[in-house]
Amino acid sequence: MLEARGLTAGYGGGRIIVDGVDIDARAGEVVTIIGQNGAGKSTLLKGIFNMVPVRRGSVSLDGAEVFDQRPDRLLAGGLAYIPQNHSIFPKLTVAENLRMGGFLLRDQRLLVERIGEVEAMFPILVERRDEYAAGLSGGEQRMLEIARTLLMAPKVIMLDEPSIGLAPRLVDQVFQTVRTLAEQGKAMLMVEQNVKKALAASDRGYVLELGQVKLHDRADRLLADDRTAQLYMGARPGGTAPSAEAPEGRP
Amino acid sequence: MAQALLEQIINGTMMGSIYMLVALGMVLIYGVMHVLNFAHGVLFMVGGYVCHFFFTQVLDSYLLAILGSMAVLSVIGLALERGVFRRLRDNLRMQVIASLGLILVIQNGVIAIWGPNALQMRITTTDIRVPIGELSFTLQHFLIIGTVGVTVTAIWLFLTRTRIGTALRATSQNAEAAQVVGIDANRMYVASFLIGCALAALGGALLGPLFLIFPTMGDLPLLKGLAAIIIGGMGSIPGAIIGGLGIGIVEAVSTLYIPTDFRDTVVFAALIAVLLLRPQGLFGVRVRGEA
Ligand SMILES: Nc1ncnc2c1ncn2[C@@H]1O[C@H](COP(=O)(O)OP(=O)(O)OP(=O)(O)O)[C@@H](O)[C@H]1O
Ligand SMILES: [Mg+2]
Numbered sequence: 001m002l003e004a005r006g007l008t009a010g011y012g013g014g015r016i017i018v019d020g021v022d023i024d025a026r027a028g029e030v031v032t033i034i035g036q037n038g039a040g041k042s043t044l045l046k047g048i049f050n051m052v053p054v055r056r057g058s059v060s061l062d063g064a065e066v067f068d069q070r071p072d073r074l075l076a077g078g079l080a081y082i083p084q085n086h087s088i089f090p091k092l093t094v095a096e097n098l099r100m101g102g103f104l105l106r107d108q109r110l111l112v113e114r115i116g117e118v119e120a121m122f123p124i125l126v127e128r129r130d131e132y133a134a135g136l137s138g139g140e141q142r143m144l145e146i147a148r149t150l151l152m153a154p155k156v157i158m159l160d161e162p163s164i165g166l167a168p169r170l171v172d173q174v175f176q177t178v179r180t181l182a183e184q185g186k187a188m189l190m191v192e193q194n195v196k197k198a199l200a201a202s203d204r205g206y207v208l209e210l211g212q213v214k215l216h217d218r219a220d221r222l223l224a225d226d227r228t229a230q231l232y233m234g235a236r237p238g239g240t241a242p243s244a245e246a247p248e249g250r251p
Numbered sequence: 252m253a254q255a256l257l258e259q260i261i262n263g264t265m266m267g268s269i270y271m272l273v274a275l276g277m278v279l280i281y282g283v284m285h286v287l288n289f290a291h292g293v294l295f296m297v298g299g300y301v302c303h304f305f306f307t308q309v310l311d312s313y314l315l316a317i318l319g320s321m322a323v324l325s326v327i328g329l330a331l332e333r334g335v336f337r338r339l340r341d342n343l344r345m346q347v348i349a350s351l352g353l354i355l356v357i358q359n360g361v362i363a364i365w366g367p368n369a370l371q372m373r374i375t376t377t378d379i380r381v382p383i384g385e386l387s388f389t390l391q392h393f394l395i396i397g398t399v400g401v402t403v404t405a406i407w408l409f410l411t412r413t414r415i416g417t418a419l420r421a422t423s424q425n426a427e428a429a430q431v432v433g434i435d436a437n438r439m440y441v442a443s444f445l446i447g448c449a450l451a452a453l454g455g456a457l458l459g460p461l462f463l464i465f466p467t468m469g470d471l472p473l474l475k476g477l478a479a480i481i482i483g484g485m486g487s488i489p490g491a492i493i494g495g496l497g498i499g500i501v502e503a504v505s506t507l508y509i510p511t512d513f514r515d516t517v518v519f520a521a522l523i524a525v526l527l528l529r530p531q532g533l534f535g536v537r538v539r540g541e542a
Contacts, residue, residue, distance in 0.1 A: 051430065072433035080431075087428035089421045100421050103414065104433040148432065 001027045001187040002048070002079065002156040007057035009040075009047030017043040019211040020057070025156060025187040030178055032198045032219065033191045034228075035208035041191040042084050044208065045158045049074060049081040061156065076104050080154035082145050084161050084191070090134035094125055094144060097133045101148030111151065118147040139170035146177060157181065159190040163197070175201040199223045258386050259503040265392045267499020268399035272454040273476030274483070274491035275403065276447030282423030282486045283443040286336050286346050290353035291451055292473025297357060298324050298452030299459035299468055300365055303372045313374045317456040321449040328448025332440055358466050369463035377460050395457045402453065403492060406446065410488065419443060423486060471515070475499075478522045484532025494533070 002025045009018040017040045025031040035041050046052045048059055049071055059067045061079050069077065089097050098118070102111040119126045122143050128136060133144060142162055149157055162178065163171040171194060179201055182188045192198035199205050202219035207228060215227065222228045277291050301323045306316035331353070339345045379390040410416040422429040422439045430436060454472060455464075462468070475498050476491075482498070483490020498518050505517040525533065 049431070051427075070435075071430050072435055075431070075433040083427055083431060085427065087425060087431055089424045089428060091424055092417065092421060096417055096421075099414075100417060100429075100432050100434070103418060152433075 001025060001062060002158075002189060003060045004044075004048050005058045005060075007044065007047055007059065008055060009043050009052045010054040011043075012053050016054075017211050018047050021208070021211070021213055023189075023206055023213065025189040027155070027185050027187050028182055029204065030182045030188045030190070030202040030219075032202040032205045033189070033208055034193070034195050034198070034205060037193075039208045040211040041208055042160050043211075045081060045160050045189075045191060046083075048158065049079070051081075072104060075152055075154070078153075078155035079158070080149040080152060080156070081158045082149055082160060082162065084164065086141055086145075088133040088136075088141050088144055088148075091132055093130050094133055094136070095129045097144055098125065098148055098151065102151035104152060114151045114153070118150050121150075122147045138165050139167070139173070142166065142170075142174060143177075146174075146181075150181075154186065156187040156189065159188070161191055161193060163192065163194045171197055195228070196223070199228075254385060255507055256504065257383070259507055260500060261383070261386075261388060261392065263500035263503030264496065265395050265499070266503060267496035268396050269454050269458050269472055269495075270475045270479055270499050271403060271492055271495030272399055272450045272457075273472045274479035274495040275406065275488070276450035277476055278480045278483070278486065278488055278491040279419070279423075279443045280447040281480065282488070283419060283439050284332075284336060284340070285343070286339075287350070287477075288336075288447070289347065289350040289473065290331075290357065291447070291476065292469030293354050293357040293361075294324060294327065294448055294451040294469070295455040295472055296464075296466060296469035297327070297361060298455030299464040300361055300370070300455075301452065302456035302459055303370050303464050306372060306374070313376070313460075317453065320456045321452045324448040324452035325445045328444040329441060331448075332444035336444070337437070337440060361466050367466060369465035371463055372460040374460045389461065391457075391461045395461070398453070398457060402450070406450075407488075407492075415442065420488075474515075475502075475518060478518055482522055482525045482532055484534040487532065487534035490532055490534030 004021060004023050007018060007021045007023070008016055010016045021044055023031075023033070023044070033041050033044065043052060047055050050067075050069065051071060057067065058065060061074070061077055066074060066077060066079070071081070089100060092100065098115050099111070102114065105111045105114075124140055125144060125147055128140070133141065136144060146159075146162070159178070162174045166174065175197055178188050178190065190198065199219045199222055205217065205219045205222040206213050207215035207222070215222065215225070217225070273291060273295060277288060280286055280288050298320050302316045302320035305319040306313060310316050310319065335349050335353070336346060339349055374391075376390040376394050380387045381390055381393060410420055418429070418434045419439055419442060421432075422434055422436065426436065429439070455469065458468070458472075476495060479494030479498050480491045483492075483494030498521070501521060502514045502518050506514055509517070
């Protein structure tokens with residue numbers, strides 16, 4: 001479904017951040033990329049989505065080469081991306097944020113229909129429809145981002161650290177949502193620091209180190225693998241990201 | 252006293268409307284492109300000249316001359332966005348230098364074409380007087396207030412009710428997020444420059460007949476518009492609208508209490524006071540992008 005071959009990406013200045021990565025995610029699968037801070041995980045996703053200035057390699061979607069397509073074309077073609085930084089529009093209402101998720105949909109009836117569908121999936125968004133998105137809690141903002149992505153009915157969704165900064169209960173909820181979407185036939189490719197929980201929710205995993213794939217295996221094997229454990233479990237007990245300071249709850 | 256106050260409030264609302272047009276255009280461009288376009292004042296001025304040209308040489312209709320001026324400035328805006336500012340994206344220092352350079356180029360170009368002396372534009376609305384009690388104003392005063400009221404309302408509806416307008420606001424709030432939902436940044440740049448320059452032209456075309464048309468006529472509107480968007484909170488659209496109107500009224504009313512020469516000082520004293528007491532501006536948020 002999504003396949004990157006020999007993907008190399010950077011920000012210019014001669015430094016290569018992602019170095020010849022082969023990675024793929026198939027329909028119905030959750031695939032997780034783990035690796036230390038600065039390993040190049042985010043740059044890898046950005047590189048796939050054509051949002052970095054320097055890149056080489058190939059990217060295919062459903063067998064078609066899409067390496068040179070602009071992000072809006074990729075989105076229209078069924079590949080969605082949720083960046084690591086919050087990507088909501090803080091001073092648009094929740095409803096407006098959702099509508100922007102369907103910006104590329106010309107068919108307004110279809111957009112309204114799909115908004116109805118995702119609102120049924122995420123009832124909280126209906127409740128707070130007319131509030132500024134900035135007023136949502138961290139977990140609700142993540143849900144809004146995922147919901148917004150679904151409006152384009154993507155075949156592949158890339159998520160960069162969807163659980164960052166969330167309380168444990170909400171982390172489970174996010175991974176549950178990711179699994180559900182995979183069961184609906186989407187390919188889910190996520191980057192995570194929350195190694196244990198993420199791998200537990202995944203089918204396969206990649207370990208990225210200094211911009212290269214160091215390990216690639218079934219998620220359960222990676223979980224059991226000493227090298228993974230050594231590299232990541234010890235360093236991050238519980239797998240909570242370092243910036244997870246604020247637990248759930250509204251200001 | 253009440254009469255004098257009313258007079259200054261009406262004068263201030265008129266000038267404030269002009270500042271509002273300048274501020275709204277600048278804040279749209281700033282929000283979407285992160286360009287603080289100091290050349291906005293000379294575009295305002297060119298809008299006055301082009302309106303004068305159309306009115307005296309071509310059309311003999313003030314309304315059509317205004318629309319013609321807005322159209323010409325939209326095209327100029329498009330060319331500036333494509334040719335200058337898009338290339339300097341994310342390079343704040345070069346943008347500032349470029350916009351200061353544009354001021355020189357455009358101002359000298361205008362002097363080369365039309366000469367350094369002020370032009371006069373005689374239209375009926377500046378001759379007709381509207382009496383209010385013992386006071387009387389030109390019809391142009393109310394034409395300005397009304398036109399700006401309608402225009403700003405239309406822009407507001409565009410920004411809040413339409414797909415493209417919402418996308419413009421979205422881009423100014425979070426450019427990366429706009430990209431991942433498929434909004435083409437270049438199209439938004441074009442839209443913001445087009446609207447901003449058309450609004451500047453409208454301002455010059457409305458004010459020109461009331462005062463005169465001269466090469467530095469855009470300087471004060473630029474400074475006041477800039478003050479308005481800083482007071483309103485950089486990037487805030489309601490802030491720019493209310494800031495522009497507020498500055499117009501405050502400076503006009505201030506002339507009742509202090510010498511007219513200090514009018515501009517009052518505006519900048521207010522600006523400094525706001526910056527000291529509420530650095531993010533009246534409607535701004537503390538840090539761009541954070542809510
Ligand atoms: N916009 C940028 N410009 C230049 N260098 C960048 C940029 N973004 C990231 N980098 C550099 O690229 C390297 C990899 O960053 P990246 O964000 O891909 O890592 P990551 O694995 O996602 O880390 P984290 O776990 O902290 O999110 C880092 O050294 C970083 O400094
Ligand atoms: Mg990252």
